[in-house]
Amino acid sequence: MGLGSDMAQRALDRLLNAIEGDDRLDRAGHRLEQGLAFTENLLGITGGRTRGFLHGVWLGHPLHPVFTDLPIGSWTTALVLDLAGQKRAARAAVGVGLAGALAAAVTGLHDWQHTHDHARRVGMVHGTLNTLALGLYGWSWVQRGRGHHLRGRLAALLGYPVIMVSGFLGGTLVYRHRIGVDQTGRQLEPRHFVRVMAEHDLTDKSPRRARAGDVDVVLVRADGRIHALENTCPHLRGPLSEGWLRDGALTCPWHGSRFELSSGESLNGPAAAPVPCFQTRVRDGWIEVRRAPAAATAPPGSALVHQQEVQP
Amino acid sequence: MLTEAPQAPARRERKTATRVLVEHHEVLRGLMRQLRETPRSQPGRRRALADELFDELWMHERIEESVFYPAMRDITPAIAAAWSEHRQLSDQLAALVRADPRTERFDRELGVMHDALESHAHLDEERQMFPEIERFADEELLVDLGDRLQARLEWLRSSRRIRAVLRLQRALLRRTAR
Ligand code: FES
Ligand SMILES: [Fe+2]
Ligand SMILES: [Fe+2]
Numbered sequence: 001m002g003l004g005s006d007m008a009q010r011a012l013d014r015l016l017n018a019i020e021g022d023d024r025l026d027r028a029g030h031r032l033e034q035g036l037a038f039t040e041n042l043l044g045i046t047g048g049r050t051r052g053f054l055h056g057v058w059l060g061h062p063l064h065p066v067f068t069d070l071p072i073g074s075w076t077t078a079l080v081l082d083l084a085g086q087k088r089a090a091r092a093a094v095g096v097g098l099a100g101a102l103a104a105a106v107t108g109l110h111d112w113q114h115t116h117d118h119a120r121r122v123g124m125v126h127g128t129l130n131t132l133a134l135g136l137y138g139w140s141w142v143q144r145g146r147g148h149h150l151r152g153r154l155a156a157l158l159g160y161p162v163i164m165v166s167g168f169l170g171g172t173l174v175y176r177h178r179i180g181v182d183q184t185g186r187q188l189e190p191r192h193f194v195r196v197m198a199e200h201d202l203t204d205k206s207p208r209r210a211r212a213g214d215v216d217v218v219l220v221r222a223d224g225r226i227h228a229l230e231n232t233c234p235h236l237r238g239p240l241s242e243g244w245l246r247d248g249a250l251t252c253p254w255h256g257s258r259f260e261l262s263s264g265e266s267l268n269g270p271a272a273a274p275v276p277c278f279q280t281r282v283r284d285g286w287i288e289v290r291r292a293p294a295a296a297t298a299p300p301g302s303a304l305v306h307q308q309e310v311q312p
Numbered sequence: 313m314l315t316e317a318p319q320a321p322a323r324r325e326r327k328t329a330t331r332v333l334v335e336h337h338e339v340l341r342g343l344m345r346q347l348r349e350t351p352r353s354q355p356g357r358r359r360a361l362a363d364e365l366f367d368e369l370w371m372h373e374r375i376e377e378s379v380f381y382p383a384m385r386d387i388t389p390a391i392a393a394a395w396s397e398h399r400q401l402s403d404q405l406a407a408l409v410r411a412d413p414r415t416e417r418f419d420r421e422l423g424v425m426h427d428a429l430e431s432h433a434h435l436d437e438e439r440q441m442f443p444e445i446e447r448f449a450d451e452e453l454l455v456d457l458g459d460r461l462q463a464r465l466e467w468l469r470s471s472r473r474i475r476a477v478l479r480l481q482r483a484l485l486r487r488t489a490r
Contacts, residue, residue, distance in 0.1 A: 030377065030395070037399055038481065041406035042488050113399075116392035238393065242435045244427030251424075253431045254396045256403065 016172060019125050020118040029124050033113045046256075054110040055269025062180040062272055064107040065170075070100020072167060075137065079160060082153050091144040094137055094156065101134050111180065114255040114270040116236065119177035122169055129166035133159045182273035184234045189213050193281060193288040202226065202287060207250060209241035212289050216241075217278060219287060220250060220261055227261040228278035228289045235271035329380055329457035330442040336372050336465070337433045343368060344426055358413035366405050367478050369429075371468045373398045379460045387448050390441045397432040404428045409482050410489035 019025075040046045045054075056063035074097030081090035105127070112123040136159035144152035173179045189212075196210040197219060207220045209231055216231035218241040229250065231240050238254030245251070249258040249267055257271035264275040278289040327335075343365045350358050377398065381391050404425050411418040446454070468474050 033399065034402075037402055038406075041403060041410075042484060044488070044490060046403045047407055114396065116396065120392075242431050244424060244431060246424050251428075253400065253428070253436070254393050256400050 012168065016122070016176075019122055019169075022121060025121045025124045029120055032124075036109060036113050051110075052266075052268040054107050056107070056272050057266050057269045060272055061182075062107070062111055064104060064111055064180070065174075067100050067104035067107060068167070068170060071097040071104065071133075071137075072163060073097075074100065075156065075160060075163060078156055082156065087144070087149055091141060091152070094141045094144065094152075098134070098137055098141060101130065101137070105130065105134070111270060114235070115177075115179055119173055119179050122173055122177065123179075126166050126169040126173065129162050129169070133162040133166065136162065180272070182234050183237050184230060184232065184273065184276055185215075187215060187276075188291055189215060190290050193279075193283075193290045195286045195288050196228075197287045199226075199282050199285050199287050205245050207241050207243060207245070209239070210287075212278065217289060218243075218250070219280075219289075220245070222248060222261060225262075226280045226282070226287055228280045228287075229259065229261070229264050230276045230278075232275075233257060233271060234266070234273040234275055235269075240275065324459070324462055326455055327458045327462070328446075328451070328454040329461055330446055330454065332458045332461045332465075333372075333376065333380065334438060334442070336368075336375075337438065340365070340369055340372060340429065340433070344422075344429065347422060348426070352414055352416075352419070355413040358418065362409055362413065363482060365425075366409055366482055367475075369401060369405060370478060371465060371474075373401065374468065375461050375464045379464055380457060383453070383457055384441075384445055384449070388441055388444050390436065390444075394432070394436060394441065397436060400428055401432060406485050409485050 037046075040051075043050075045051050052058065054063060056066075059066070074093045078090045078093035078097065081093055108123075108127060108130075112120070112127065115123055136155045140152040140155035140159065143149075143155065174181060194212050196212050196217060197208065202208055202219055202221050204221050207218050210217050210219055212228075217228050218231045220227045220229075222245065229240060232238075233240055233252045233254065235252065235255060235257055238252045240250055240252055240259070243251045243253045246258060249260055251258050252271070255270050257269060258267040259265065259271075259275050260267060262277075264277040266272060266274055277292045279292045280287060280289050282288070343361060347358065347361045347365065350361060352358075377395065381394060385391050404421070408418070408421045408425050411421045
């Protein structure tokens, strides 16, 4: 048991290192992204609502993992049904898996295009393996429909380990590379108002970076108000102060997530999580900020809210 | 003498890669300035300038991506983000050519184009990445890359195939615009 898992661990480690270190994947990756970019621009996805929908902004986390369970679950079921000799049910299970796999491919590509370096390479291999499995299961479905059940089962048997390895790589993308994970630091500081910048240094509509205690914040003056957000993008930690305003929302310079100034909510993705916000005020010509209580961590009556109510 | 003295081929001035790129940034900025100075009442000129910006910025991204960024990957960690920023510029270029130059929407897209370009070319490349590269990469390598960047840019500009592809891209983007 111990020896077996040691060997497995070493083999998987070696696999991951080989993929992450392979810069030959980059050229193909960038070509693919350029193709995707052009397609999304032609279809009007980039600036439209579909963009955020596919990234899972409405869900609060990526939409892709919702679909990945479908092929894995259905194709496992098909395996069992094949063993039990349930031909028609097995074919239906393969079909459901195919539909899920297609949806996972669309959402996966949509997320993948906004990744960097190692994660990008792992994503390439993950996607390639999934395409291979999709092909095998698609062929299996067709063959079963024509009454060639043996061929259909064989293709499924070949596809199953492929989807397992690919699932492992998908897990790596989340747990090792933190793709799709909210990257904000969840700090609570500063709890009291601190000075961050002289008021006259902040001009209209151009984001500025400032330091509030240990936290980098981005300040934006728009519509006669001063807004303060954490400077780090929740997607891959891009610097929001180097971004720009579009229709009154702050755009991340790296992958174009747009955030509402007053709430920090993401409007379009790839970031599905909001940017933490600060309350602002001006005293003696200085802009001061303090952490706005996040709804989830500070319910009414909590210590943080109490503190802020007592010492405004 | 019957034959003229053979002319030496026009030699390019040798420049460092970062200088070549900053000079090309200036070309792009010049186009942006002209665009912003052209009023809505001259839609034809606006459109022609937007086309030129589309092509020139596209070529700028390609020479950086094919020659410069790969050579700098071990010198600065900023390369991956720079690739992503190019993607933002491409998306914004598409939005710009899809906007009708007679409308207020075009002005808005132009404003965002300006901000996105300054964010990448100035805030990221000229203020952070290039100084870091000039400090850590050796001069000879940079001059060498500069030659390759210039040659690549000339080749792209004079290639009929590239021009045709770009024209097709712009036409498709405009045709599908809503
Ligand atoms: S870092 Fe990716 S959108 Fe901000
Ligand atoms: Fe660039
Ligand atoms: Fe550049």
